[in-house]
Amino acid sequence: MAKMKKIVVIGGTSGIAHACMRIWNQNAVEITLVVRDKDKGQLIADDLRVRNPNSIIDILETNFLDAKRVLSTVQTVESAGAPDIVLIAHGSLPDQQKCEENLDEAQAALVINGVSPVLFAEAFAKGMLKRDYGQLAVIGSVAGDRGRKSNYVYGSAKGLVARYVQGMQHRLAATNVKIVLIKPGPTLSPMTHHLASQGAKGLASPEEVADVIVNGMEKGKTVIYAPKKWKLIMLIIMHIPDFIFKKINI
Amino acid sequence: MVKVSSWGRLSAYQHDVHYLSTSQNLGRTSGLGIAYGMGRSYGDECLNPNGKLWNTTLLDNFISFDQATGVLRCQAGVQLLTINQLTIPRGWMLAVTPGTQFVTVGGAVANDVHGKNHHMYGSFGHHVLELTLQRTSGEIIICSQRSNKEWFEATVAGFGMTGVILEVALQLKNVDGPWLDTETIPFSNLTEFYQLSDASEKEWEYTVSWIDCTSKTGAKGLLMRGNNAKGIVKPQPKSKKLNVPFALPFSLVNQLSLKPFNTLYYHLNCLKQRKQVAHYESFFYPLDNIRNWNLIYGKKGFFQYQAAIPHHDRFDAVDAMLKQIAKVNMGSFLAVLKTFGNVKPAGLMSFPIHGATLALDFSNGDERTLKLFSSLDAIVREAKGRIYLAKDACMPKELFEEGYPRLQEFLAYRDAGISSALSRRLIGS
Numbered sequence: 204m205a206k207m208k209k210i211v212v213i214g215g216t217s218g219i220a221h222a223c224m225r226i227w228n229q230n231a232v233e234i235t236l237v238v239r240d241k242d243k244g245q246l247i248a249d250d251l252r253v254r255n256p257n258s259i260i261d262i263l264e265t266n267f268l269d270a271k272r273v274l275s276t277v278q279t280v281e282s283a284g285a286p287d288i289v290l291i292a293h294g295s296l297p298d299q300q301k302c303e304e305n306l307d308e309a310q311a312a313l314v315i316n317g318v319s320p321v322l323f324a325e326a327f328a329k330g331m332l333k334r335d336y337g338q339l340a341v342i343g344s345v346a347g348d349r350g351r352k353s354n355y356v357y358g359s360a361k362g363l364v365a366r367y368v369q370g371m372q373h374r375l376a377a378t379n380v381k382i383v384l385i386k387p388g389p390t391l392s393p394m395t396h397h398l399a400s401q402g403a404k405g406l407a408s409p410e411e412v413a414d415v416i417v418n419g420m421e422k423g424k425t426v427i428y429a430p431k432k433w434k435l436i437m438l439i440i441m442h443i444p445d446f447i448f449k450k451i452n453i
Numbered sequence: 454m455v456k457v458s459s460w461g462r463l464s465a466y467q468h469d470v471h472y473l474s475t476s477q478n479l480g481r482t483s484g485l486g487i488a489y490g491m492g493r494s495y496g497d498e499c500l501n502p503n504g505k506l507w508n509t510t511l512l513d514n515f516i517s518f519d520q521a522t523g524v525l526r527c528q529a530g531v532q533l534l535t536i537n538q539l540t541i542p543r544g545w546m547l548a549v550t551p552g553t554q555f556v557t558v559g560g561a562v563a564n565d566v567h568g569k570n571h572h573m574y575g576s577f578g579h580h581v582l583e584l585t586l587q588r589t590s591g592e593i594i595i596c597s598q599r600s601n602k603e604w605f606e607a608t609v610a611g612f613g614m615t616g617v618i619l620e621v622a623l624q625l626k627n628v629d630g631p632w633l634d635t636e637t638i639p640f641s642n643l644t645e646f647y648q649l650s651d652a653s654e655k656e657w658e659y660t661v662s663w664i665d666c667t668s669k670t671g672a673k674g675l676l677m678r679g680n681n682a683k684g685i686v687k688p689q690p691k692s693k694k695l696n697v698p699f700a701l702p703f704s705l706v707n708q709l710s711l712k713p714f715n716t717l718y719y720h721l722n723c724l725k726q727r728k729q730v731a732h733y734e735s736f737f738y739p740l741d742n743i744r745n746w747n748l749i750y751g752k753k754g755f756f757q758y759q760a761a762i763p764h765h766d767r768f769d770a771v772d773a774m775l776k777q778i779a780k781v782n783m784g785s786f787l788a789v790l791k792t793f794g795n796v797k798p799a800g801l802m803s804f805p806i807h808g809a810t811l812a813l814d815f816s817n818g819d820e821r822t823l824k825l826f827s828s829l830d831a832i833v834r835e836a837k838g839r840i841y842l843a844k845d846a847c848m849p850k851e852l853f854e855e856g857y858p859r860l861q862e863f864l865a866y867r868d869a870g871i872s873s874a875l876s877r878r879l880i881g882s
Contacts (some may be wrong), residue, residue: 218511246516249515250514253518254515254541
């Protein structure tokens with residue numbers, strides 16, 4: 204029997220990550236869920252176990268904000284077996300207005316959405332480089348493509364992730380380690396469901412987004428917009444001249 | 454606020470939609486609301502115009518499955534489709550399934566849905582082992598046939614009124630695979646239908662009939678019967694998915710199309726091979742292959758009228774209803790007639806009664822349609838029958854009260870924080 208694929212997911216309770224895992228889990232896989240809250244992680248683990256009893260699902264609870272804990276977590280994960288795929292999916296959608304009013308809020312949003320994913324990627328890259336093998340996937344956001352007044356704190360954290368992945372791609376170019384930036388558009392998930400409540404239209408389903416992500420990763424893409432239409436939409440948004448952009452209320 | 458419709462598309466009012474997540478606590482919300490799953494009920498049962506809807510579709514996790522006993526535990530937002538895909542390859546199938554698999558488990562419980570095998574397996578609620586219910590006060594009630602039985606019986610078929618169903622444990626039925634041995638038999642009037650149906654019930658688990666509702670010479674139709682097949686190994690059929698892309702301003706089901714379609718359908722099926730091995734999807738869920746089929750009824754939407762008639766009146770009342778429908782030349786491509794067995798109901802407000810049930814779709818022709826319904830209502834009331842809440846959009850309050858004699862008992866379990874368009878129409882709040 205071929206060796207089972209080992210997948211590590213940081214932020215294992217993320218809606219998009221869960222949908223990706225359901226796809227990978229159609230074949231027996233080994234998944235380590237790295238989570239902030241073990242009880243929530245348990246629910247995801249049970250779901251995946253029922254869906255494929257041959258998969259091996261582990262949960263690891265950790266702190267996402269402390270560099271030392273990030274490193275020790277990655278070491279713990281790697282000591283149990285080298286991962287084929289690492290998906291870094293955690294994040295938290297902040298309230299832009301609260302970030303403007305309260306620097307603590309802004310700091311927390313910047314760290315969890317920007318600094319923390321980068322630290323995880325950096326720590327995993329080390330081992331992958333040593334083995335000259337592995338695929339790292341980091342979830343950014345279309346919000347990171349151009350700053351907008353309605354969510355630039357979140358956008359700037361995701362912009363940090365984008366620039367980091369770009370630099371890593373440069374560094375990894377001559378190796379067999381791959382890193383891919385995933386930019387989901389607004390997606391219906393536990394992180395965003397309050398947006399749907401506020402009447403936000405056109406939220407993509409996590410299943411639809413996960414399908415694009417898993418396919419794109421298999422094809423070895425370097426940047427994945429999900430759903431795909433966001434590539435075109437963001438191309439346009441990024442090229443709107445400043446004097447017009449400033450008049451648009453987005 | 455978001456515009457929300459039910460499957461009948463008769464209205465599209467603004468709703469304040471909240472997606473429930475695993476850790477939510479209804480106790481912290483304010484304002485009256487109703488749980489909403491896939492929105493597959495036809496009328497106003499799942500709607501609450503200008504009020505709150507608790508969307509359950511993100512509660513879609515499996516919790517456990519015991520391969521040896523067939524006991525499945527999952528969150529209420531899991532679709533029957535997902536359960537079928539998971540368990541049928543492992544030799545277990547939903548013991549009772551309705552005519553679409555695009556419904557949530559929670560919705561199936563709240564309506565105590567039935568299938569083609571009522572005479573043998575009862576309704577969906579008969580196979581529910583345990584329910585987890587959250588009241589709007591935040592209180593969690595775990596109930597089953599054994600503990601908190603009164604809550605269980607109020608919640609099964611309780612159309613969402615007793616709280617929000619969060620988790621369900623189901624007893625599945627052992628099967629040998631996805632295939633069914635089926636047989637299609639034409640009949641040319643009601644007497645023949647009942648003879649055929651009664652005779653089939655002894656040896657066939659699934660029975661259902663399509664009838665030509667345009668026929669003025671008696672209820673001719675086709676009886677389909679089936680049993681889970683054993684030892685059949687065949688490749689999965691290719692899925693032929695069609696989609697209705699948009700709603701036309703008018704209904705495609707009209708006086709011009711109805712008669713030719715029904716005549717053609719009847720005769721084509723009479724020519725077809727009578728015995729066939731069918732895949733469960735084509736046998737149980739023929740309409741699921743046409744996505745958004747509700748759009749064929751046009752912009753004004755449609756009604757489904759489904760009534761249950763007690764056994765002693767099952768001939769006269771159904772005959773009178775069909776004659777009434779044929780007389781005004783209204784009706785649908787899909788008129789379904791089937792029998793219900795003599796089974797103790799699973800819930801206080803369960804729809805099935807020992808006898809027969811007739812279901813038909815009608816384009817929304819405003820006054821004309823409502824006038825037909827009131828004549829059908831009169832027949833149902835006379836026969837001491839009842840209308841199915843999952844389909845209903847307009848039955849009179851009195852018919853509801855007479856049709857569901859355990860209503861008062863049921864109302865003791867009502868959650869005061871819950872209200873739907875249907876509950877306001879039929880219960881007054």
